Amino acid sequence: MKVLVVGSGGREHALAWKIAQSSRVQMVYVAPGNGGTELDPRLKNVPITEPGWLAQFAIKEGIGLTVVGPETPLAAGIVNIFREHGLKIFGPTKEAAQLESSKDFAKAFMKRHSIPTADYETFADAKAAHDYVNRKGAPIVIKADGLAAGKGVVVAMSLDEAHAAIDAMLSDNKLGDAGARVVIEDFLDGEEASFIVMVDGQNILPLATSQDHKRLKDNDEGPNTGGMGAYSPAPIVTPSIHAKVMREIIQPTVQGMAKDGIPFTGFLYAGLMIDKQGQVKTLEFNCRMGDPETQPIMARLKTDFLTVAEHAVNGTLDKIELEWDRRTALGVVMAAAGYPESPRKGDVIHDIPAETADCVTFHAGTTIADGNLVTSGGRVLCVVGLGDSVRMAQRAAYQAVDKIQFNGMQFRRDIGWRAIKR
Ligand code: ATP
Known part of the structure; x- marks a missing residue:
């Protein structure tokens, strides 16, 4: 085929x-x-x-x-x-993809179907939004309604930041149509995890759990990015949390979409916030796999993925079980100079090691120019290592990372630290 x-x-x-x-x-x-x-x-x-x-x-x-x-x-x-x-x-x-493409749609959907998420209100009027945050206080989270490539969320730790974010989106139109409405929601504390399933409209097939690292620098410092690394499985998602997420978030979402007349087919990604008591809330839905979570997840999948995808489009996901490599897979993103603000293009990339049983390098912002492999975007490579523990997967990944060279490359040294700390 x-x-x-x-x-x-x-x-x-x-x-x-x-x-x-x-x-x-x-x-x-x-x-x-x-x-x-x-x-x-x-x-x-x-x-x-x-x-x-x-x-x-x-x-x-x-x-x-x-x-x-x-x-x-x-x-x-x-x-x-x-x-x-x-x-x-x-x-x-397109209709089902609104779970991701409109945060207001997603929040209203979750409220309607009693899916746990932060309390919120949606505003198109700046004055009403300013009044609301004054009433609520900080910290508070301001989100552009539409797709903004990860730039539409401001976690405001002070009221000044919240007001500035509202002005940028609603008054100064900094995000265009995506920011013409804003969702303002309560700040949630806890640890984030990614929960990705495949859905055929009715049946749900969970993929392995994963966790990513959004900040540019070690110790989760520096600006937010599309993701600087990820690993699978995510030990924070214990079997009991897994069952709870399926019961309280994933199943009601899939059933709710079907009931609303817009059955969901595709990858469904719930961004979770898990607090110290083990309570789980939905931060966001994506209607696709995460990047970089996909890279370690695919590196662990043993089942023929063509067969899985065929079951998914034929509505028979209940007929298949997934087999996973028991090892941990850990992916380190290597980003271009200037990422995330203004990534530089055209740096020649050297010495990517050949794929082995415990390491594979996936490309992102790369292209071939004049016979050379060069950088062409913010996140350039994701180097995935596999190992019997998170530390061993980390070692396998960084051994390869340390061989790869391009001018201005940026990467974190501590991918996996949360899992190691547990
Ligand atoms: P992505 O690029 O992951 O698709 P997005 O732009 O769709 O992101 P969200 O995932 O909703 O936006 O938010 C981005 C990040 O902001 C989250 O990963 C989380 O770290 C933080 N965040 C979002 N909502 C909240 C909240 N209610 N409380 C605390 N932090 C939050």
């Missing part, structure tokens, strides 16, 4: 890498892909991003299954378009 993976990041490289391991795969196309997917002989880049053109490509090429990585094409309706052409595609429709 020919398979199409839509996207160009480390998440899509990991998905395509995993799918290509299936003996039933003839070719995996990645649209548009990156330098890593271009170098892999089992993968082929396709320079198309527009959903309508991708559907035409899928028809012409006889693609049997498409898997979508990022949120932007999902919010633009790529799944609706493919289905209209009778093409098999795994992801949520």
